[in-house]
Amino acid sequence: MDEVVDEILVRCPPDDPARLLRAALVCRRWRRIVSDPGFRRRFIERHRAPPMLGFLCNVPDDDLYLTARFVPTLDFRPRRAVGDRRRAVDARHGRVLLHSVPLDKVSFRFDLVVWDPITDEQRALPRLSLHASPWTWNAAVLCAGVGGGCDHLDCHCAPFLVHFVAVFNDRIVSCVFSSETGDWGKPAFFHCPSNGDLRLEPSVLVGNALHFVILFPASTRILQVELATGDMSVIDLPPTFDKQPHILLMTTEDNGLGFATIHQSKVYLWSKVDGIDGDAIWDLSRVIELETLLPTDALSVSISPHVVGFADGIGDIFLGTEVGYFTINPKTNRVKKVVEDAGFFGIFLHKLLHSSVGGHRSPLHKALALRSDVGLFTGMRKTTSSMSSSISNGGGAMVGGVLARI
Amino acid sequence: MAAPESGDGNNGAARMVTLISSDNTRFEVEAAAASLSQTLQLTILDGGGGGGDGIPLPNVDSATLSKVLEYCIKHAPAAANGGAPNATAVDRAELERFDNEFVNIDQSVLYSLIMAAHNLEIEGLQSLVAKKVADMIKGKSPMEIRRTLGFPDPTPEEQAEMNAHMLEYGWAYE
Known part of the structure; x- marks a missing residue:
């Protein structure tokens, strides 16, 4: 009666991945049932809201190399320590983009690896040859089915793209790696009015375009890169907020572009609406007063709360404070402490919409219909917080941009 | 006799059908309740199960059938309302309470x-x-799952396989 067992196991909640895994070990028959692709699909359809498995954060190791570590929020653990002098750059659609930090910490090399934290498969990208070291850079990993109707619920084995953007003086270069061709495509160029500093804040995917935070001497703006064409453009922020050095890009409830920023203990949530002439119009959609929501010690003046991440699909905003990390749901104002003071000062948290477990390592692995959201958290230890706050204050942005890439 | 409230039937009284368990016990139940079973629904729509005929259920014993019908009778009114979109919160809470108590039973009955x-x-x-x-x-x-569900002890071969997998997925056992 496989169908009966199927009916039972498909009801294991997705936020308890160990339960399904243990069930799969009960006997061969159960293992076979859970290993069936049809089971995985039914499981995903039944539990469409994926759970958050944890975060990846970049913390300095003993030799001060920024190294990615996994901070679990459920009982899932990746099969390997992420680190080994690899920094997490981005995470999306079940994949994590890692950058191997050069031994001397300052020379410029693009050793990028795409890693699936659940199946543990990884793929090293060919080194991107650039004529010079970029001023600052950022990159994004995403499912190649974007724009093609992929719902990213079960696409972890599908082809992926890595979008790389870098600033060289007054030029921005964008280049795309495709896992299908196994190589980087032709770079696209965009001239910007002045030297920009591409921030390490996570990019956000809205429709068919990636968005990165870029800091110009006079204002903070958003770099938009069209996936299909590689066309780049710059979006201005609302005038009263364009001097804000630290903003967090996010998707709005109706899948538009938005951003969050904190000013005087208030979280401001802005969403972009299209004006008649195609210009961006920003709408202040919410203001969340933190004083009434966070504990007093989280509202420290020395290290004031900062927005570090956004859980796409769940809608929670992540705040870093001196006493740990909190999530706030803008709809309900529900606050939850997710990480006690973990000994690092977080700067960003990327969202990884993981699809299902799958993979090819073993029949069991192939089986597990676990889905997850893994946040990616790029942080520094508190000892370096003075540096990061100086970055936030706009002073030394360039220094921060370079140092933070170490 | 059932109360003449459902209007399901020609004379105003609810239509009744008879189900016969594997141990030959006869259960008379409203057709609407028995129709919660997709298997029985077609037979009942075809006019079966009425009068002295009865529908034999050779795979279900009387203790189990009695329990099944208890569920069907409780859920039939809501099902008749198309999943009870108009049900009040009280009705829903009552069904939920019933369901929770309903499965609070001996494991052999549950299986x-x-x-x-x-x-x-x-x-x-x-x-x-x-x-x-x-x-x-x-x-x-x-x-523990094996024991809970009454599986026989694993053979040495099965045990070795389980141990190997458990080593590989150590995180699930912390």
């Missing part, structure tokens, strides 16, 4: 119920008992 719900294709009941078993294995090791 008979799973099989009966599956054979008779009673969707709500299938879901209810499956969820109950899924809850029962929460936090248990593969061995």
Whole structure:
């Protein structure tokens, strides 16, 4: 009666991945049932809201190399320590983009690896040859089915793209790696009015375009890169907020572009609406007063709360404070402490919409219909917080941009 | 006799059907309740089960059938309202309370119920008992799950296989 067992196991909640895994070990028959692709699909359809498995954060190791570590929020653990002098750059659609930090910490090399934290498969990208070291850079990993109707619920084995953007003086270069061709495509160029500093804040995917935070001497703006064409453009922020050095890009409830920023203990949530002439119009959609929501010690003046991440699909905003990390749901104002003071000062948290477990390592692995959201958290230890706050204050942005890439 | 309230039938009284368990016990029940079973629904629509005929259910014993019908009778009014979109919160809470108590039963009864719900294709009941078993294995090791569900002890070969997998997925056992 496989169908009966199927009916039972498909009801294991997705936020308890160990339960399904243990069930799969009960006997061969159960293992076979859970290993069936049809089971995985039914499981995903039944539990469409994926759970958050944890975060990846970049913390300095003993030799001060920024190294990615996994901070679990459920009982899932990746099969390997992420680190080994690899920094997490981005995470999306079940994949994590890692950058191997050069031994001397300052020379410029693009050793990028795409890693699936659940199946543990990884793929090293060919080194991107650039004529010079970029001023600052950022990159994004995403499912190649974007724009093609992929719902990213079960696409972890599908082809992926890595979008790389870098600033060289007054030029921005964008280049795309495709896992299908196994190589980087032709770079696209965009001239910007002045030297920009591409921030390490996570990019956000809205429709068919990636968005990165870029800091110009006079204002903070958003770099938009069209996936299909590689066309780049710059979006201005609302005038009263364009001097804000630290903003967090996010998707709005109706899948538009938005951003969050904190000013005087208030979280401001802005969403972009299209004006008649195609210009961006920003709408202040919410203001969340933190004083009434966070504990007093989280509202420290020395290290004031900062927005570090956004859980796409769940809608929670992540705040870093001196006493740990909190999530706030803008709809309900529900606050939850997710990480006690973990000994690092977080700067960003990327969202990884993981699809299902799958993979090819073993029949069991192939089986597990676990889905997850893994946040990616790029942080520094508190000892370096003075540096990061100086970055936030706009002073030394360039220094921060370079140092933070170490 | 059933109360003449459903209007299901020519004379105003609810139509009744007879179900016969594997041990030859006859159960007379409203057609609307028995129709929660997809398996029985077609037969009943064709006019079967009425009068002295009865529908034989050779795979379901009387104890289990009695339990199944208890569920069907309770859920039939809501099902008749198309999943009860107009049900009040009180009605829904009452059904939920009933469901929780309903599956709070001896394991042997629960397993008979799973099989009966599956054979008779009673969707709500299938879901209810499956969820109950899924809850029962929460936090248990593969061995504990085997014991809970009354599996025989694993053969040495099976045991070795389990151990190997458990080593590989150590995180699930912390």
